[in-house]
Amino acid sequence: MMEAQGAIMPGAVAIAGFYHETNTFSALPTTFRDFEDYQFAVGSDLLDRYEGTGTELGGMILAARERDVDLAPLLFAAAVPSGTITRGCLDRILDMLMRALHDADPVAGLLLVLHGAAVAEGVEDADGHLLARFREALGADCPIVVTTDYHANLSSWMVASADAIVGYDSFPHVDMADRGAEAVSILQRLRNGGPLAAAFRKLPLATVPQRQPTAEEPVVRILARLHELENTPEIVCGTLAMGFPYADTGDLGASVLVYGESDDAVNAAADEIAGLLWSHRRDFLPELTPMEDLAGAIGPEAEVPLILADPADNIGGGSAGDGTVVLRELLRAGASGAVVVINDPAAASDAAEVGVGGRFSGMVGGKVDRAHGEPVHIEGSVVYSGEARFRHSGSYMTGFVTSMGLTAVVAAEGVQVVITSLRTMPFDIEQLRAVGIEPAEQRIIVVKSATAWRAAYGPLAASTLTLDTPGICPSNLARLPYRNRPRPLYPLETDDSFPDS
Ligand SMILES: [Zn+2]
Numbered sequence: 125m126m127e128a129q130g131a132i133m134p135g136a137v138a139i140a141g142f143y144h145e146t147n148t149f150s151a152l153p154t155t156f157r158d159f160e161d162y163q164f165a166v167g168s169d170l171l172d173r174y175e176g177t178g179t180e181l182g183g184m185i186l187a188a189r190e191r192d193v194d195l196a197p198l199l200f201a202a203a204v205p206s207g208t209i210t211r212g213c214l215d216r217i218l219d220m221l222m223r224a225l226h227d228a229d230p231v232a233g234l235l236l237v238l239h240g241a242a243v244a245e246g247v248e249d250a251d252g253h254l255l256a257r258f259r260e261a262l263g264a265d266c267p268i269v270v271t272t273d274y275h276a277n278l279s280s281w282m283v284a285s286a287d288a289i290v291g292y293d294s295f296p297h298v299d300m301a302d303r304g305a306e307a308v309s310i311l312q313r314l315r316n317g318g319p320l321a322a323a324f325r326k327l328p329l330a331t332v333p334q335r336q337p338t339a340e341e342p343v344v345r346i347l348a349r350l351h352e353l354e355n356t357p358e359i360v361c362g363t364l365a366m367g368f369p370y371a372d373t374g375d376l377g378a379s380v381l382v383y384g385e386s387d388d389a390v391n392a393a394a395d396e397i398a399g400l401l402w403s404h405r406r407d408f409l410p411e412l413t414p415m416e417d418l419a420g421a422i423g424p425e426a427e428v429p430l431i432l433a434d435p436a437d438n439i440g441g442g443s444a445g446d447g448t449v450v451l452r453e454l455l456r457a458g459a460s461g462a463v464v465v466i467n468d469p470a471a472a473s474d475a476a477e478v479g480v481g482g483r484f485s486g487m488v489g490g491k492v493d494r495a496h497g498e499p500v501h502i503e504g505s506v507v508y509s510g511e512a513r514f515r516h517s518g519s520y521m522t523g524f525v526t527s528m529g530l531t532a533v534v535a536a537e538g539v540q541v542v543i544t545s546l547r548t549m550p551f552d553i554e555q556l557r558a559v560g561i562e563p564a565e566q567r568i569i570v571v572k573s574a575t576a577w578r579a580a581y582g583p584l585a586a587s588t589l590t591l592d593t594p595g596i597c598p599s600n601l602a603r604l605p606y607r608n609r610p611r612p613l614y615p616l617e618t619d620d621s622f623p624d625s
Pocket of ligand 1: 273274275297
């Protein structure tokens with residue numbers, strides 16, 4: 125490719141990240157320990173751990189090597205989506221980042237991995253807060269390129285503090301590494317050619333995951349048009365961020381962000397995509413199966429494997445993963461060949477103590493809050509126990525190793541209950557294999573996820589039902605006690621609240 129002649133700043137490019145999708149309705153605060161338990165890599169460990177993985181960092185590292193860009197690794201910290209981050213945790217990670225940046229200085233740029241929907245105590249826009257600190261430390265001329273999740277609640281503060289923000293183009297998220305590589309390419313372009321024009325449009329639109337998959341209508345059509353625009357010479361990069369409806373802040377909502385060569389071009393593109401998105405707002409309303417229809421749906425005629433999605437206890441959305449409403453109903457209905465994963469460290473430890481071959485009898489789940497059902501009594505033989513971890517073999521975070529902590533499997537009547545000690549998102553098929561369960565041989569697999577489970581189980585699912593379950597990630601947003609969100613916001617306010625519709 126052609127590179128413009130220009131002054132390239134000497135020095136390495138800093139690479140860092142802070143990644144959290146915050147569900148402000150969760151009763152569980154997110155602490156420093158939660159980051160240590162999930163993904164925490166300091167200095168050169170960041171390069172060692174993420175090189176070759178299908179993550180933003182993996183994509184950045186590979187692209188930097190191909191372009192002979194030296195990287196100065198600072199710190200990467202990620203926690204499984206959960207409740208509001210404690211102020212102490214945010215400040216501690218921010219201090220570590222700033223100290224590492226100081227030690228690496230001078231740097232010629234920054235590659236920063238954010239989620240875009242992080243909320244801390246007293247800091248509604250934690251991503252914007254962190255990004256502004258980096259900008260302050262690096263000065264106006266040092267290029268900062270950020271990657272964000274498709275579920276980012278992008279803010280004007282974030283946009284103002286970065287030279288470019290590159291959002292995922294996929295849900296389920298399988299393009300993290302590609303976006304990381306794109307961030308490196310944009311950073312090089314900025315180093316060679318100076319700043320880009322930006323256009324940011326925030327929409328009064330909240331959507332839930334069921335209608336957000338990027339391979340389906342309406343998003344597939346909107347992204348196709350955005351990609352067409354990206355392929356015109358004046359546009360460098362466009363992002364459609366659908367937002368995260370469970371982070372109750374003033375920045376909640378979908379947005380469109382376009383970078384390019386001229387103000388006219390980026391404004392026209394951003395207006396067109398924002399208009400297209402708004403015109404499809406009704407297509408984002410979800411379709412759900414009532415819990416009372418479940419027993420009838422799992423009988424002998426069911427097309428199996430049948431995937432039952434429990435969206436309100438969506439671990440990837442910040443829920444506890446210990447919801448019991450579906451487990452209780454499966455036991456009551458006499459289900460056979462079913463698998464349910466429940467996060468419950470105490471029960472996992474009790475079952476492990478009983479040991480493989482022994483008989484477990486006890487209460488599982490429903491312990492973190494009462495939003496997802498009461499604890500359920502199960503009884504059966506322990507068929508697996510031990511520290512469980514798996515390496516992702518699918519398209520989501522390929523190669524990454526996830527730990528479930530001490531885990532036990534109890535065969536309770538027709539339901540195998542996998543009891544974990546660490547909340548584990550059902551995004552890879554190896555999760556069940558790690559505890560001796562072959563997914564393709566099951567009749568029913570319950571996933572605590574709205575949509576992202578498809579990266580793992582989509583190919584083997586013969587049928588799927590999304591259940592109307594209660595919890596902190598409900599598909600019916602009217603159930604949530606919002607306080608800070610923008611108003612009006614579709615679909616919580618009706619069409620006549622929006623003068624231009
Ligand atoms: Zn996401």
